Amino acid sequence: MSLAKFFALIQYPIPHHLLSRLVGCLAECRVAWLKNALIRAFIKVFKVDMGEAAEPDPTAYATFNDFFTRELKPEARPLGEGLLSPADGNLSQFGPIEADRLLQAKGHRFSMIDLLGGDADAAQRYTGGSYANIYLSPKDYHRVHMPLAGTLTEMVYVPGRLFSVNAATTEHVPNLFARNERLVCHFDTEYGPMVVVLVGAMIVAAIETVWAGQVTPLSGQVQRIRFDEPIHLERGAEMGRFKLGSTVVMAFAGQVDFDDALAPKSKVAMGQSLGVFKNS
Known part of the structure; x- marks a missing residue:
């Protein structure tokens, strides 16, 4: 073994x-x-x-x-073109969403429905779209920013385990990102629906957002939170942070042409261009 x-x-x-x-x-x-x-x-x-x-x-x-969760100097992370990396980390997997399945690691896929807490209607929006997973290692900057400008429509807390999300665990624990505690943030963007999922992990004591403060830990039930007033965040704006490291999974209804220089496990920085939307 x-x-x-x-x-x-x-x-x-x-x-x-x-x-x-x-x-x-x-x-x-x-x-x-x-x-x-x-x-x-x-x-x-x-x-x-x-x-x-x-x-x-x-x-x-x-x-x-x-x-x-320290702040960086304003000039430390210039914004690139197109779709931005929301965080510093390793771009563990990315590509098209095929039959509701996203790649976690070689030999392991997970369901978009499971990731979104069992919401089949929401998952359907992303059929034929694109996704990307970014793992934040302990040394990385741990604030999460908007990959696109968007308006928050709903936030969903999904309870779960807190397995580590490092490479060793993603390769050996099936359905990992859909098993761990997570915060699902739904947005409307100019390219259609976008979801950014902040995945908890072992010794991640809490997840915060800029619109609701500290959100986790909550109870053992799925909790859906809608907002009376629209919450709009510009491209590159901070949306949340992890108190100790974890993973961001983001999915888009639109198809993304990812940069040819990118490969699984590529190191990326917050604000770096990941690609552009097809037909944009």
Whole structure:
């Protein structure tokens, strides 16, 4: 048995939510010597580039979470053309949505219906469209931005497990992104419907959005939230953030011509052009 498969298997019996909440408490600790030690150790282990941060002094952050969700300098992530990467990370998989199925990793596909919390009508909008999955590693910038300008129509919280979403786990845990806790954000755009799914993961203590603040953790039931007033976000604007790392899955009703230079596991930066919509 490979180490990657062993790592995936030992996660099944772990109390994912309890472990994540405990880590979340530690990440919110305001004891100066402790949070500073945690931040410095993290920067050293993961080789975090603090030169990009709006606040480069690690000790200036009130908590580890404040450091982890740090703002970047305005010029650090220029916006490209067309469809933008919503986050820093690895573009793990991308391409056309075929018969409601999206590729998770070699040998593993997952259902758009399952990803959206069982909403077959919403999933139908994306038949023949395109998708992309971006994995945010611990060293990455952890704010998520709009790949296109859009108006929020609905937010859906879907409860689930909190498996790790690193490469080892995505290759060995079937239906991973549709099993984990996640926040499904539906938008209308000039290219048709778009959904951005913020997928929780082990030790991800919470997911936040700019329109609702901290959303997770919630209860064990699917919760649908609509908004009385339209919430419009411009292309490249911040939409949310992860308190510790995870994955973004985005899908579009329109077909995307992805950049020829991209390949599975390509490193991408927030604001980088991923491609353009066909017939746009």
